[in-house]
Amino acid sequence: MIDAFTYANPTRIFFGYGKLQELPALLSDCGVGAAVLVCDRFFAAMGEDLREKTPQIAAVFSDVEPNPQLDGIKETVRLMKETGADAVIALGGGSSIDTAKFAAACACSDKTPDAHFDGAAFTAAKKIIAVPTTAGTGSEVTAVSVVSRGEEKKTVHNPVFQPTACIVDPALTMTVPPRTTLMTGLDAFTHAIEAFWSVRHGALTDALAVEAMRVILANLETSFAEGTKEARTAMAYGSLVAGLAFSVAKTAGCHACSYPLSMYHHLPHGEACAFTLDSFIRLNADDRLEGLAKTLGFSDCHALADEIIRLKTIGGLRMRFADCEGELDIDRLAKESAEHMLMQNNPVRLDEAALKKMFEALQ
Ligand code: NAD
Numbered sequence: 001m002i003d004a005f006t007y008a009n010p011t012r013i014f015f016g017y018g019k020l021q022e023l024p025a026l027l028s029d030c031g032v033g034a035a036v037l038v039c040d041r042f043f044a045a046m047g048e049d050l051r052e053k054t055p056q057i058a059a060v061f062s063d064v065e066p067n068p069q070l071d072g073i074k075e076t077v078r079l080m081k082e083t084g085a086d087a088v089i090a091l092g093g094g095s096s097i098d099t100a101k102f103a104a105a106c107a108c109s110d111k112t113p114d115a116h117f118d119g120a121a122f123t124a125a126k127k128i129i130a131v132p133t134t135a136g137t138g139s140e141v142t143a144v145s146v147v148s149r150g151e152e153k154k155t156v157h158n159p160v161f162q163p164t165a166c167i168v169d170p171a172l173t174m175t176v177p178p179r180t181t182l183m184t185g186l187d188a189f190t191h192a193i194e195a196f197w198s199v200r201h202g203a204l205t206d207a208l209a210v211e212a213m214r215v216i217l218a219n220l221e222t223s224f225a226e227g228t229k230e231a232r233t234a235m236a237y238g239s240l241v242a243g244l245a246f247s248v249a250k251t252a253g254c255h256a257c258s259y260p261l262s263m264y265h266h267l268p269h270g271e272a273c274a275f276t277l278d279s280f281i282r283l284n285a286d287d288r289l290e291g292l293a294k295t296l297g298f299s300d301c302h303a304l305a306d307e308i309i310r311l312k313t314i315g316g317l318r319m320r321f322a323d324c325e326g327e328l329d330i331d332r333l334a335k336e337s338a339e340h341m342l343m344q345n346n347p348v349r350l351d352e353a354a355l356k357k358m359f360e361a362l363q
Contacts (some may be wrong), residue, residue: 005202093136136184138243140166182315183270
């Protein structure tokens, strides 16, 4: 029997290879008058090119850093106010999209970005148009912004961060380097499996999560090794569908652990999620997960976990603390992971002692 569930995702989705060419028309469709485009340095030239071709783009901020900082948000807000922008367009990976989300909300507030980083509530945001260039974060369909001030990285949830629309154009992902392709692809897989096993899952998020996992497992290796148009397109779709699943069901243990792993061992987000992914598949294994493993074509959960290890190995991702930067403090990692709010969504209750055991096995 199907249990009761609630599902909503108000972001309009425009998907298709080459779809970005329709940007001016899609912006008009979304009622955008004037916008600031936000990207990182890799997309600076494309951002300027889009500004020339798109009457709605009034200014470009092209200095987003990975683990986006408040400084970039402040500059984006300044440009939005200066140009009277009613929208922000994010062209890039999760870092650019999260910068745009936070800036869109700060542009509607009298308080400073610092005050909001310290917890002041948001009440509204300008329109947000997300154009992802990695197949990973799903940020184009979530109400989450992950931003940093110095070393302090915060995940802020607020309905005002939900993008008005997203343009998912797989052509934009063709230039992602192989290792980043693998890391971001495993980020997307982690979103899907965590949405599936989250205590907040429902029938619809399960369907989305299974579809995402099926597509990602079938295309990640080719996307990494050959970068074909077909595999990249499938991965952009898989990442989007995983985003739709976890935007409602939320993530769980792997993501809870990823924050201290990124902070103390400087692992990029996707690599940090993948670091514990196979461990969590084994720890969370139950009848439901065994059924999922079989649906995905594996004999059991251990075979699925082994496939994750194989993918991490071909991508050269770090799998042991001995290969990571930073001083290892397992007690601190276990404590901070156990206390993270996302750990409450994990289907198996894992306390500090259980997490300590998991981290010890990864030395
Ligand atoms: P990113 O945006 O930090 O980009 C990583 C690198 O890849 C950068 O150097 C960038 O220039 C490069 N890059 C991006 N697209 C490229 C392309 N098409 N061609 C060549 N290079 C390209 O990476 P990401 O993994 O997309 O985002 C990670 C961030 O997103 C983290 O801060 C993470 O915490 C956050 N995140 C947010 C959500 C959410 O729902 N808001 C979900 C997951 C992760």
